[in-house]
Every structure is written in C-alpha cells, then in structure tokens.
Amino acid sequence: MFKKDEARKIGSGKAKDIYELDGDIVFVFTDRTTAFDGLKKAEFAHKGEVCCRLSTRYFKLLEDNGILTHFIAFIPPDAMRVKKVEIVPIEVICRNFLTGSLWRRYNEGSAKLPPGTEPVEHSPIDGGMVEFTTKFEERDRPVELDEIVDKGWLTRDEIEEVTTLTRKINEILKEDLEEKGIVLADFKVEYGREGDRIVLADEVGTPDGCRFWDLEAFNRGEYVSLDKDVFREGKGDLSKTYVRLYERVTGEKL
Numbered sequence: 001m002f003k004k005d006e007a008r009k010i011g012s013g014k015a016k017d018i019y020e021l022d023g024d025i026v027f028v029f030t031d032r033t034t035a036f037d038g039l040k041k042a043e044f045a046h047k048g049e050v051c052c053r054l055s056t057r058y059f060k061l062l063e064d065n066g067i068l069t070h071f072i073a074f075i076p077p078d079a080m081r082v083k084k085v086e087i088v089p090i091e092v093i094c095r096n097f098l099t100g101s102l103w104r105r106y107n108e109g110s111a112k113l114p115p116g117t118e119p120v121e122h123s124p125i126d127g128g129m130v131e132f133t134t135k136f137e138e139r140d141r142p143v144e145l146d147e148i149v150d151k152g153w154l155t156r157d158e159i160e161e162v163t164t165l166t167r168k169i170n171e172i173l174k175e176d177l178e179e180k181g182i183v184l185a186d187f188k189v190e191y192g193r194e195g196d197r198i199v200l201a202d203e204v205g206t207p208d209g210c211r212f213w214d215l216e217a218f219n220r221g222e223y224v225s226l227d228k229d230v231f232r233e234g235k236g237d238l239s240k241t242y243v244r245l246y247e248r249v250t251g252e253k254l
C-alpha cells in the first residue's frame with residue numbers, strides 16, 4: 001500500500017495522480033476516465049487497479065525482452081514507483097489496423113494510408129505503422145518528422161530509435177495478447193530521457209492506451225472492443241470490460 005502522506009504530490013494528470021518519493025515518481029492510477037482530449041469524463045470502479053496491474057505486467061515483460069523502461073516497482077493495489085524522466089513531448093502511436101483517429105482523418109482527407117492498406121475500416125496495416133502526435137497541447141494533433149526535429153523534441157536518430165523500439169513493443173504485446181485471444185489493433189506509448197538514454201515511460205498495455213478486440217469475434221468479422229472505446233462510444237459497462245480483460249490477460253481474479 002502506498003502511503004500518500006509520506007510522499008509529496010506534484011501533480012495530477014487526466015488519469016493518474018503523481019507523487020515524488022526520494023527522487024522517484026509514484027503514480028497512483030485512479031478511476032478517472034477521460035476521452036476526446038478530456039471533454040468526456042467519468043469514474044469507473046477498478047479501472048485504476050486494472051491499468052496499474054496490467055502496466056506492471058507489460059513493463060516486466062518488455063524489460064525481460066531487453067527494452068529499457070522507467071519501471072521500478074508495483075505498489076499494490078493501484079500504485080507504481082518509476083524513475084523520474086524528462087518526458088519527450090510527443091505520443092508515439094502504433095497501428096495494426098485502420099481504425100480510430102486514422103480512419104477518421106482518412107475520411108476527412110487529412111491522412112494518407114500506408115501503401116497496400118485497403119481504404120476500408122478495420123483493414124489490416126501490413127507490418128504496422130508508427131506515427132506521432134503532440135503531447136502537451138490543448139488538442140493533440142499529428143506531427144510530421146520535420147516538426148519534431150525543428151522543435152528539438154527528438155533528433156532524426158532518436159526518431160529512428162523510438163520507431164524501432166515501438167515496433168518491437170508491438171511485436172511483444174501482440175504475441176502475448178494473441179495467446180489470450182485478443183487482437184492488438186493499436187496503441188500509444190510515451191518515452192522519456194533518463195540521462196542520455198531514451199526509456200519507455202508512462203504506462204503500457206492498458207485498455208486506456210491500447211485498442212483491443214476479441215479475437216474470436218474478429219475471426220467472424222465482428223469488432224468487439226475490450227478497451228476505452230466502450231466508454232468513448234457508450235458501448236457498455238467500462239468497469240466490467242476492464243475487470244474481464246484483466247482476468248483474461250492474467251488468468252487471475254482481480
């Protein structure tokens with residue numbers, strides 16, 4: 001159990017409360033839920049705990065596969081100690097299917113599809129696609145590589161490094177989830193600087209930051225969401241969705 005009165009609260013994001021403890025960061029994953037750049041808000045029981053436990057699971061799996069992360073320790077039931085890093089002010093998105101904001105942007109005429117991608121919702125993006133959006137702006141927007149370099153957010157070499165890392169994370173998550181009958185449609189990650197190294201930060205493998213579809217339904221041509229789209233699109237009870245997802249991924253009761 002994390003003792004909040006022994007740490008200093010330094011902020012709160014849309015979903016997590018942020019504390020400082022002996023030079024490290026402690027995140028408390030709350031039940032706060034937001035969508036559409038914070039315009040839609042609610043609270044759902046168990047959401048924080050599910051996201052914290054799943055993030056822990058996937059930080060460990062990624063570390064085991066040689067990926068550097070900010071993870072230090074899980075503090076049951078809903079907190080996590082991490083190394084303090086300087087967050088790179090962009091979100092890195094990896095897509096295996098044409099859906100979400102890419103599908104919307106394509107229909108608005110503001111996005112091109114990767115070569116070979118059929119312009120039909122839910123069609124697969126062969127080999128995956130990595131793209132970038134802003135992080136600390138009122139409304140997150142896609143950014144081109146030139147702007148990322150011009151603003152000094154990442155060098156060209158770092159963009160390549162982050163792209164390679166994100167693709168590796170995609171492969172590791174995809175394989176683990178597929179064993180549980182879950183399709184990883186897309187996900188978002190954040191990176192930070194720890195000294196001169198770039199490490200995976202924030203959270204990973206959670207239904208807040210990933211789009212998950214049920215594989216059995218997918219094989220029948222149906223798209224059953226196991227993630228925050230249930231909230232975005234008002235498709236059902238988010239608490240139940242998250243708890244069921246947790247139990248399915250880990251084989252354990254929450």
Ligand code: ADP
Pocket residue numbers: 012013014015016017018025070082083084085086087190192201202203
């Ligand atoms: P947001 O509203 O930006 O999504 P969250 O509720 O997810 O915020 O809270 C986490 C915040 O902490 C984010 O702004 C994220 O960029 C930042 N962050 C993530 N990992 C670290 C870290 N290791 N050190 C410092 N800040 C971090």
Ligand code: MG
Pocket residue numbers: 013014015202
């Ligand atoms: Mg966040």
